[in-house]
Amino acid sequence: MTKIALQNIRHSYLGSPQTDGDFAIKHINTVFEDGGAYALLGPSGCGKTTLLGIVSGLISPTSGRILFDGEDITRVDTIHRHIAQVFQFPVIYDTMTVFDNLAFPLRNRKVPESDIKARVLDVAKMLDLEEGIHRRAASLTVDGKQKISLGRGLVREDVNVMMFDEPLTVIDQNMKWELRSKLKELHQNVRTTMIYVTHDQTEALTFADEVLVMYEGRVVQSGTPVELFEKPRHTFVGYFIGSPGMNIFPCQISGETVEFSGLPIECDNQIQGIRSLQDSQAITEIGIRPEYVRFSNQGIPVRICRVDDLGRHQLVHVEHEHHAIKLICPEDAPIPEGSACVRFEKSRTFLYADKWLAGEGSQS
């Protein structure tokens, strides 16, 4: 049970990094509170796995400090950080039984055999591994094996933080669903700090109380799933979270109004946004999620290009002067044909300057 703080972390895989581009982690300051469920979400190459390595001690950062409960452990070896980790591919000891696999970390730590038994059976029960616990671990299916990897972390009582490195990559679709729910449930029971690395927004948003969205070596926004969905601080967050992602269009500022190809658009952050843009040369954009674009009698004239019936809802592709706009409409809603008008919901429309939410300032 530990609070983990990352202070001014920078990391480069190069010997003598010169420019910002040489850094895999550009600058990260963040705190993982004790007992929280966190997700690091981002595309491949955003630095999320590097950051995980820095927390686990497998990678030593170029600069910055890591604190566990206020104590600087930047130079402390992995084994003394008392972490647990589940990898992309299940790591099991093939020649041992399921029981011995789960007992392994305890036996290495010289825990008395009687305690081991109670603890292992406990964890096996939590993970539904009781059946066939004395079988060879190699005979299990891939999700069973991944549960064992998870279990080896759960049996230990000294764990400061449990880390997951895209743990569901090799798991079957149906089992993914089950393991995801299981993981969430486990966190609610054991209350260990957990950090989950993934490129899959579903996994991240389902699992975590707080999601850190990473992009090009920075955390562009960290917040609850609701915050990330409803008020993306960076256009990348808007694009990356939500399926499909946010509609983003270029816009112009003229006086007090925001214009999208000549039409005035009202934004939620219009007043402070425009004020912050005084005399600046920033590139301005507006963003609106497809969920909040509606057909209406007046507004932005569009041409309907295509309607995808996705079962639970319809995804409508429309076009306004070569700007593609996506709308999500309810399953049974009538969709106009040919041309129509759409309206953006004001409280869900945001003004971005140089990709950051205008008027909110960017993270350093």
Next chain:
Amino acid sequence: MCIYAASITRFLALSVELRNVDKVVDGMVHIHPVNLLLQDREFNVLLGATLSGKTTLLRLMAGLEKPSSGEVLFSGKNVTGVSVQKRNIAMVYQEFINYPNFSVFDNIASPLRVAGKKPDQIKQEVGEIAELLRLSEFLDRDIASLSGGQQQRIALARALVKRASLVLLDEPLANLDYKLREQLREELPRLFVASGSTVVYATSEPEEALMLGGHIAMLHEGKVVQYGKTTDIYRRPGNLESARIFSHPPINVTTIVKSSGVIAIPGVTEWQCPEVFRDRPDGEYLLGIRPHHLSLTSPERDARLVTISGTVQLAEISGSVSLVHMRINGNDWISESGGIHPHSIGESIKVYMHLDGCLYFDRDGTAIY
């Protein structure tokens, strides 16, 4: 897209027919006798869980495996014994399979070289396909220096450039990043249909199947349980198996009792018996209701609803929807709603069940319409 479709020379696309095809290996039935007719130039999806026989079915169509009995027909011609090489097909796998020592250009050009085309023509055709799949800037690069998504696009480009009469895709997007998958799902059907090929696409994800559209064959334990237009089957599954395969998150199934014009989930709620159901004898039936027809918010439009209350077991938020696992009268239910709705465990909540979304089944799983 239009430019591309016009520029290619048309060729004969194939319809694919399986007549009583089955596959038994060492006494194990991998595929039960299947009768299936896939129309030419149609985008066909095979949907089923892992090990439901999708890959075997693709391999049977490709000629990589011989059926234990039955016939495979291409456009009415029996090709059961014809070798893969002579069938003019292209196949893309889940793993990114490319020639590791070739450049991107040479990889894409390889089927054209095998076909003995002239260098000028190869250059032009590879250029067009690369443009389409946004690979133009990589043409001179080494395969090894590319990311997974780019590698899979090359494998797809190779399948496209071959202009095969039949293109078989075995979960081609499964190993790609989420966002890339989203984007390619949107583009793939149009790319392949524009190329004039008949396509068979195997997937285990219902959402992917919906996004791809076209026609769909539902596979369950080596049996094709239903075939038809994707959206039709989604809305009107012929049996419980189809409904189960075609629902993610899993469909809620519960026992209902019909008695004199009223349908009841015992101890939970009841409602007026729908028209189609009226002539059926009283007794027990099964109800299937997809999670998104159990919503946390009442819909804007007037819909026929009943409310059900339960306790939250787990609340998950995924993408732009919220999933709530609930316990209702001793059964586990899943509800799905658009937007983000956080709920804490143990909380009592009320969900709205859309009666128009209810699927009714006989005790043996046959749908009632």
Next chain:
Amino acid sequence: MINKTIRQSAWLFVVPVVLLVAFNALIPLMTVVNYAFQETFGDNVFFWEGLTWFEQVLNSDRFHDAFLRQIMFTSIILLIEVPLGIAIALSMPRKGPWVSVCLVLMALPLLIPWNVVGAMWNIFALPDIGLLGYSLNSMGIDYNFTQQPISAWATMILMDVWHWTSLVVLLAYAGLTAIPEAYYQAARIDGASKWAVFKWIQLPKMKRVLTIAILLRFMDSFMIYTELIVLTGGGPGNSTTLLSIDLVKLALGQFDLGPAAAMSLIYFFIVLLICWVFYTLMMKNEKQ
């Protein structure tokens, strides 16, 4: 997956190999079988002898002794080379510029022609002028491999270890490098000791290649001839006369073609049998 193609033309590619094997293995083997059951005095005149030669060979002390020496030799070198090979493989770097240096150094002994290996060690170990023999003697150790059976055995084993441990090293190293990094990280996190990592990760993952290494070393050591004939010629006395040397003595030294042929066949079946037993045991273990 059963993957049957309908084209039969692929068989044509196998024809040259079939012919080659027929000429260099099957036909000589048949000749040996021919000699093993008959007596000949030249001029292609043969008399049927049935199992006489086999009985003679199997009942001879000379064969028993050679066989025992062979078993002893093979056991000793396996017991040394396999653990030593694993130990060297474990201590080799896994990445960096030293990898290729180590690999080249390791491969060197394997590249030297076998008769040269014998000659090198012969000269190296000569008690009066060889570096090894001279140093040992000047340290007060009475060493003379041309006179003392013990010294001869020691030299023979040392030579084989020097020559062939590399093979085990290379195979074991290949097995080690195939283990994903995640396994080591997981073991560190689980608090495993070095020994535990070896026992539960490295050894199980190397099992397959080690099986092959042991099989190869077993067969090769059973057939050792060239190095040994150059080094000791089977002496002093018969003390290092292993099966193959004995066979050559019998066939070419004494020209007893019948018994020699019978012995060849017995020799062949022994190797085959032990390999089969070995392989089955290993594979059975694998399946569990």
